[in-house]
Amino acid sequence: MSSCDCNIIHEEAVEKARKLMPEESKLYELADLFKVFGDSTRVKILYAISDFEMCVCDIALLLGMTQSAISHQLRVLKQARLVKYRKNGKSTFYSLDDEHVELIFKQGLMHINE
Amino acid sequence: MSSCDCNIIHEEAVEKARKLMPEESKLYELADLFKVFGDSTRVKILYAISDFEMCVCDIALLLGMTQSAISHQLRVLKQARLVKYRKNGKSTFYSLDDEHVELIFKQGLMHINE
């Protein structure tokens, strides 16, 4: 909560920056959204179901992880409205619920591959 | 590490999904990148410096946080190649080092605001 002499010069800039900042709550929502993308298991799941729906068990098999771990992560993805599901008999099939997911990934990959 | 009866039906799908998955290392890189975006302090910093460069002290003042906390987070952003800096006398001025940052934010906001 300190200040520096820069402020004398840049006081205006700080004030200007403050005005340009989005609402506090939006910033938290944004960070929370990206937090969901910030785990390799969830990234793998999202890629796995990006071409066609898959059941929980198959995702677990594909990623070599337990059903429980996958189910917990699907819950997180569901809460973030990134995946949707369809129940059929004993199985539940998950698929992407957002066209932004692929765009966000694409931008991320562009940053990595430059 | 279990399997289910779905696999008998969807064995092909699992194999197909496996082939469509990007390299393991890319997925980790991607998750690590989004992890950087997944913290509200870092999101705030990125927004703060998105219009013009700011010194560490001013960012701290703007966000109402300690210089130390901001400096630690700037280090994370630097390592992810999301910010660049310019030293001038005692001060260090940080600015965005990637045109993708704004695009990624934009996509994130579109998801939130739908």
Add this chain to the structure above:
DNA sequence: TGAACATATGAACAAATATTCATATATAAT
């Protein structure tokens, strides 16, 4: 109805991480 199966979930544990505090480094000014 009972057994087998697919998924979900709560609690516990382990690992990762954000902030604070103290201090180091580096530049500027007197």
Add this chain to the structure above:
DNA sequence: ATTATATATGAATATTTGTTCATATGTTCA
């Protein structure tokens, strides 16, 4: 040179979070 200022950084702490384990729920099939 000494002092003040701006930033960086290591260690410690507190919190968050991912996985595991055990178990609950719900569906199918004999």
